[in-house]
Amino acid sequence: MKSARLVSILLLLQTRGRMTAAQLAEELEVSVRTVYRDVEALGAAGVPLYGDAGHAGGYRLLDGYRTRLTGLTADEAEALFLAGAPGPAAELGLGSVLAAAQLKVRAALPAELRAHADRISGRFHLDTPGWYADADEAPYLPAVADAVWNSRVLNILYRRWAVPTDVERRLEPYGLVLKAGRWYVVAGPGPRTFRVDQILELAATDEEFTRPDDFDLAAYWTGYQRDFHDRLHRAEALIRLAPGTTVPRAAPADGPPDEEGWTLARVPIESVERAHGEFLGLGTAIEVLEPAELRDRLARTVAELAERYGNSRASGGD
Incomplete structure (x- = not known):
């Protein structure tokens, strides 16, 4: 709509300063001729807008002119x-x-x-953390945010999963990411990703660093998540599923359902330990065929449960 386009031109010039007709046309995805007509319409409406000719020319608003018009729909x-x-x-x-x-x-x-x-x-109310996770305590979050904003180096004591667990790190914090209620700081050199709630000690410094011009926080995080999931599910299980049973990320294996309607499927797993807990929750609606380590571990757990509950029943009859 022309009215919306006129508002866009006004706001672009107000926020960016001088712009050529070609730049405005590219921004608005219209022809340069259309921009000329729109500029004439703004001038006729009393907007103090003028243009300069030449290579360094372009349109701009009279110095000091501001509009309260936001253009919001x-x-x-x-x-x-x-x-x-x-x-x-x-x-x-x-x-x-x-x-x-x-x-x-x-x-x-x-x-x-x-x-x-x-x-x-x-x-509508947005509540980002999950139901079954307590909010992470991140007392150093404001200090990290300040360092991100002012490009200041941080020296931290960080707790990780690997041994040794508590390590000292020098960070050049590029940005903060909030994911499912948990804060992460993306920092150089690297860059690398750190959980803010795992920072045990923090010392802010006056040392400045230069954030790489080509660093894109959103693009980095997208790639980081993709790599994380690739690393997360490095193994695969072959399973049988009862009719009507579904498992996230499972892909049907070759072959039709058997006579009882059970189907074969392959599903990526993070580890035997993690899959053991997840598959136990499906009870008798699943049978693990591969890997043998996972199948044997489930069999041992089921045998232990049967013995435990069998002993409890026997004890109750005495």
Whole structure:
């Protein structure tokens, strides 16, 4: 729509300063001729906008001119208030800042959009942590966030799974990621990923570092998750499943169901120990065929359970 495009041109010039017609056309995905017509329309509407000719020319707004017009649609206003996550903001020490920002945005909205924003914030609430996990205590999170923002080196004592468990590390923190209620810091050199709640001691320094220009936090995290899952499920189990039984990530193996409707499937597993616990929860609806180590371990557990409950029944009859 032309009206939305005019608002976009106004906001682009207000936030970025001088822009050429070609730059505006590329940003808005329209022709340069369309930009010329839109600029003329803005000028006719009284917007103090002027253009300079030449190689370094372009359009710009008169110095000091600002508009209160946000250009927000109803959907955009709703999404803005839905995206505000007070819990994570408070953990970063930005709870009051977020509240103030939302208050200012709300005050600047027209009455109709303000009603939309109030409606969405009153009907939807984002709670990122899972049900069965206690919130991680991360007392050093604000200090890590400050180092990320100011590009300051951190010296930490970190607890890891491998031996030795407690190690000293020098971090150049590039960014923070919140995943399922847990904070991670991505830091150089490397980069590498560290759980913030596993930082035992932290010493901030005045040493500055240069964040790589080509580092993309979102792209890094996407690749990190993919590699993590690849490492996580390095083994595979061959199983039989009773009719109607499903297992996450299971892929049907060759061959039709047998006479009783049981099907063969292959499923990636993290480890024998982890799969042992997961498959026990399916009871008699699953049979593990491979690997032999997992099958034998399940058989031993079932035998121990049968003996235990058999002894309990016998004891109750005495």
